[in-house]
Amino acid sequence: xxxxxxxxxxxxxxxxxxxxxxxxxxxxxxxxxxxxxxxxxxxxxxxxxxxxxxxxxxxxxxxxxxxxxxxxxxxxxxxxxxxxxxxxxxxxxxxxxxxxxxxxxxxxxxxxxxxxxxxxxxxxxxxxxxxxxxxxxxxxxxxxxxxxxxxxxxxxxxxxxxxxxxxxxxxxxxxxxxxxxxxxxxxxxxxxxxxxxxxxxxxxxxxxxxxxxxxxxxxxxxxxxxxxxxxxxxxxxxxxxxxxxxxxxxxxxxxxxxxxxxxxxxxxxxxxxxxxxxxxxxxxxxxxxxxxxxxxxxxxxxxxxxxxxxxxxxxx
Numbered sequence: 001x002x003x004x005x006x007x008x009x010x011x012x013x014x015x016x017x018x019x020x021x022x023x024x025x026x027x028x029x030x031x032x033x034x035x036x037x038x039x040x041x042x043x044x045x046x047x048x049x050x051x052x053x054x055x056x057x058x059x060x061x062x063x064x065x066x067x068x069x070x071x072x073x074x075x076x077x078x079x080x081x082x083x084x085x086x087x088x089x090x091x092x093x094x095x096x097x098x099x100x101x102x103x104x105x106x107x108x109x110x111x112x113x114x115x116x117x118x119x120x121x122x123x124x125x126x127x128x129x130x131x132x133x134x135x136x137x138x139x140x141x142x143x144x145x146x147x148x149x150x151x152x153x154x155x156x157x158x159x160x161x162x163x164x165x166x167x168x169x170x171x172x173x174x175x176x177x178x179x180x181x182x183x184x185x186x187x188x189x190x191x192x193x194x195x196x197x198x199x200x201x202x203x204x205x206x207x208x209x210x211x212x213x214x215x216x217x218x219x220x221x222x223x224x225x226x227x228x229x230x231x232x233x234x235x236x237x238x239x240x241x242x243x244x245x246x247x248x249x250x251x252x253x254x255x256x257x258x259x260x261x262x263x264x265x266x267x268x269x270x271x272x273x274x275x276x277x278x279x280x281x282x283x284x285x286x287x288x289x290x291x292x293x294x295x296x297x298x299x300x301x302x303x304x305x306x307x308x309x310x311x312x313x314x315x316x
Contacts, residue, residue: 015283022092024181024212025060025077030086032072032236046072047236050086056180059203059213061223063290064233065298070216071109072235074185077214078106090181105174109186111166115159119150119169122158123176130177144172148202164195173201182206184215188222200226215281224248224290232294234301240293245285248293254285 030050030054033043047069064070075081077088079095093100113122120141127137145151148168167187174182187203188196196219203226206213217223223230224244231241240247256269261278268296 010192010279017286023053023089024056024058024091025052025054025214026089026092027073027077028087028089030073030076030088031084032069032076032081033084040286045236047076047083047233050233050236050238052231052238052241054212056091056212057207057210058228059207059226059229061230062214062216062233063218063220063223063294065218067235068233068298069236071185072236073106074183074216078104078183103180105177105179105182107170107174107182107187111170113158113166113169116157118155118157119145119161119165119172120154122169123172125277126173127176132176140176140178140264144175145200147175147205148172149198149302162195163315164191164198167191167195168202171199175206179211181212181214184213186218188217188218188219196222198313220289220291220294232297234298237301239301240297244290245287247291248287249285250288255282255284255286257282257284 008099027050030047031045032047032174033045036042036044050069050073052060052073056127058302062070062073064269072081076083077090079097080102082096088095090100123141123144124137127140132140142151145154148171150165150168150172153161154164158169161169171182171184171187174184183204188199189198200222203213203215205225207228215223215227224287227244229241230247232239258265258269258278261269261276265276267280
């Protein structure tokens with residue numbers, strides 16, 4: 001069975017359960033340490049004391065540099081890797097239980113598909129794994145091919161699909177059983193700008209449909225466009241988390257967006273705007289960029305780690 005389908009083809013029929021009162025995903029005190037061959041006492045701490053809460057219907061971005069623990073965290077949430085300490089839950093169920101994955105769709109960073117199957121046959125294969133049959137399966141295949149823009153390519157073999165098309169068919173298979181939570185590991189990795197934009201639009205469409213999306217990404221500009229909240233990991237530690245607009249807001253600064261304003265009005269804006277013919281279009285907090293926030297947060301963590309290393313050396 002392809003990895004994309006592993007452990008996620010458990011439902012007898014796609015059905016949308018009533019809204020949950022609790023979080024879609026909860027992570028409590030999560031720590032994961034990988035042992036080092038021949039040096040078991042050392043160990044590599046991939047994730048340390050991580051706590052997350054992802055609400056139903058939101059798009060949550062887990063960000064961080066390579067080796068920060070993003071993929072490890074996703075795999076533990078999905079029950080593919082066991083934690084050293086702590087626990088994770090999906091809609092209130094322990095994620096180590098197979099039943100917790102009934103409501104989950106998963107697209108790994110590098111999914112494997114059978115290249116000799118067509119797009120339509122691929123979705124039929126995954127649909128049957130999820131218990132779909134007959135008219136309902138055919139209807140679902142048609143819906144998803146239309147959703148990801150591959151209706152015209154449904155009869156082509158995956159061996160001739162572009163990287164962007166493969167990512168879109170991968171997203172379609174993750175949605176085949178109508179999940180309430182979709183987990184995407186670097187969904188736009190290796191995709192050109194046009195394909196990346198299409199996948200971004202698909203994620204926004206999932207949000208409009210009320211589907212919870214948990215994604216990891218290194219494309220910060222794209223994450224800034226689609227995420228409601230983000231968490232930034234560095235060396236396995238959550239260094240920043242919160243609502244995106246709050247994190248990138250610049251304190252003590254406010255922007256006024258005005259239409260039809262003269263140069264004189266701009267120069268005297270605070271004193272004359274209430275008496276002018278200009279229209280106040282928007283008033284908002286000035287913001288930095290998610291990229292700048294990311295770099296500052298991870299840089300501070302690196303400085304703190306280096307300082308701790310230096311103190312440890314002096315003590316020795």
